[in-house]
Amino acid sequence: MRLRAYAKINLGLDILGKRSDGYHEVKMIMQTIQMYDLLEIKKKKTSGISLTSNVPYVPTDERNLAYKAAKLLMDEFEVQEGLSIKLEKFIPVAAGMAGGSSDAAAAMIGVNRLFQMGLTDRELMERSVQIGADVPYCIMKGTALAEGIGERLTSLPALPRCYVLIGKPSVSVSTKMAYESLDLTSVSVHPDIDGMIRDIQAGDLTGIVSRMGNVFEPGIQKRYPVIGDIRRLMEEYGAMKAMMSGSGPTVFGIFQDAAQMEKAAAALRDSHLAKVVFATEVYNRNGGTTNDK
Ligand SMILES: C[C@@](CO)(OP(=O)(O)O)[C@H](O)COP(=O)(O)OP(=O)(O)OC[C@H]1O[C@@H](n2ccc(N)nc2=O)[C@H](O)[C@@H]1O
Ligand SMILES: Nc1ncnc2c1ncn2[C@@H]1O[C@H](COP(=O)(O)OP(=O)(O)O)[C@@H](O)[C@H]1O
Numbered sequence: 001m002r003l004r005a006y007a008k009i010n011l012g013l014d015i016l017g018k019r020s021d022g023y024h025e026v027k028m029i030m031q032t033i034q035m036y037d038l039l040e041i042k043k044k045k046t047s048g049i050s051l052t053s054n055v056p057y058v059p060t061d062e063r064n065l066a067y068k069a070a071k072l073l074m075d076e077f078e079v080q081e082g083l084s085i086k087l088e089k090f091i092p093v094a095a096g097m098a099g100g101s102s103d104a105a106a107a108m109i110g111v112n113r114l115f116q117m118g119l120t121d122r123e124l125m126e127r128s129v130q131i132g133a134d135v136p137y138c139i140m141k142g143t144a145l146a147e148g149i150g151e152r153l154t155s156l157p158a159l160p161r162c163y164v165l166i167g168k169p170s171v172s173v174s175t176k177m178a179y180e181s182l183d184l185t186s187v188s189v190h191p192d193i194d195g196m197i198r199d200i201q202a203g204d205l206t207g208i209v210s211r212m213g214n215v216f217e218p219g220i221q222k223r224y225p226v227i228g229d230i231r232r233l234m235e236e237y238g239a240m241k242a243m244m245s246g247s248g249p250t251v252f253g254i255f256q257d258a259a260q261m262e263k264a265a266a267a268l269r270d271s272h273l274a275k276v277v278f279a280t281e282v283y284n285r286n287g288g289t290t291n292d293k
Helices: 065-076 099-114 121-128 135-140 175-180 193-202 205-210 217-223 226-236 258-271
Strands: 002-018 024-044 049-053 082-088 143-147 152-155 163-168 241-244 251-255 276-281
Touching: 002 099, 002 135, 002 193, 024 099, 024 163, 024 193, 024 276, 049 065, 065 082, 065 099, 065 121, 082 099, 099 121, 099 135, 121 135, 135 143, 135 152, 143 193, 163 226, 163 258, 193 205, 217 226, 217 241, 226 241, 226 251, 226 258, 251 258, 258 276
Parallel strands: 049 082
Antiparallel strands: 002 024, 024 082, 024 143, 143 152, 163 251, 163 276, 241 251
16 A cells, blocks of 8 residues: 655744643644655564665664554554555655654554554544654644644645745754744744634635744754745745745745746755755645645
């Protein structure tokens, strides 16, 4: 069975406070994009899970989030057969694009089907938060409001047609480090997430984009100025707006025009500011790219 594990961007990312368990209360607008890892999962006769990957820098043992997610379900359902997972990574790692979380989500969806466990998406989402705060969203996909630690999800209408340019500099950012080093008292500008929800409901792309904001961005950009360089380049080449995704360092730009985005992508490649440059579109729950009829 082959599965796609889609990447996400955060159109808006606000942090409301810190909980006693160390996790943070968030309020985010999540958006799936047409960039994905591929998972091929198969039953195998010998028990246990084996995982292979096309990249050397992700673990292939129980530290891999796809492995962990598969194991969680297989343990609960006392599956005696084994599982092999072939993981092909295209989503940059430790990039703020939920690559690992999405692999975990796809593994859960696949294992549920392969071993006929009969769990609903809702039941998978409830279990998946044990793997990571973003995993329930990666099961749900599309445009959504994420609250709590990221697991309280409200589905939103699909975005109007637009294009997304991804630029990932060569640096990596650990999510844990990003949360730990964030000083909430010094956050002076919080994005207007409620306003963005209204704009999404109204299908107003200009409004949505004007409210894009990420409270992680100033701190991470200070450490890695290349983030600002990529952002500026994208805006110079016609992005309605560009911003860092999640805990970074990936920058995405929103474009109204595909040809304009391709020009920006070429300029970004020439600049060598980004190690990964990828021109794409949003992904919606119905499998399409827009809410066009
Ligand atoms: C920042 C975001 C924004 O979408 O994405 P990424 O940048 O990782 O893609 C997410 O909140 C990342 O979610 P996820 O990557 O699933 O986090 P987890 O694995 O559960 O947690 C990693 C670490 O981040 C911190 N953490 C995570 C989520 C949260 N709401 N509060 C936190 O403080 C905790 O210190 C935790 O140990
Ligand atoms: N399937 C996986 N894909 C990518 N990274 C993984 C995976 N499983 C575990 N990891 C580990 O999780 C960390 C964060 O990965 P990732 O999900 O790509 O970050 P982010 O949430 O910032 O996009 C990496 O340091 C990596 O070693």
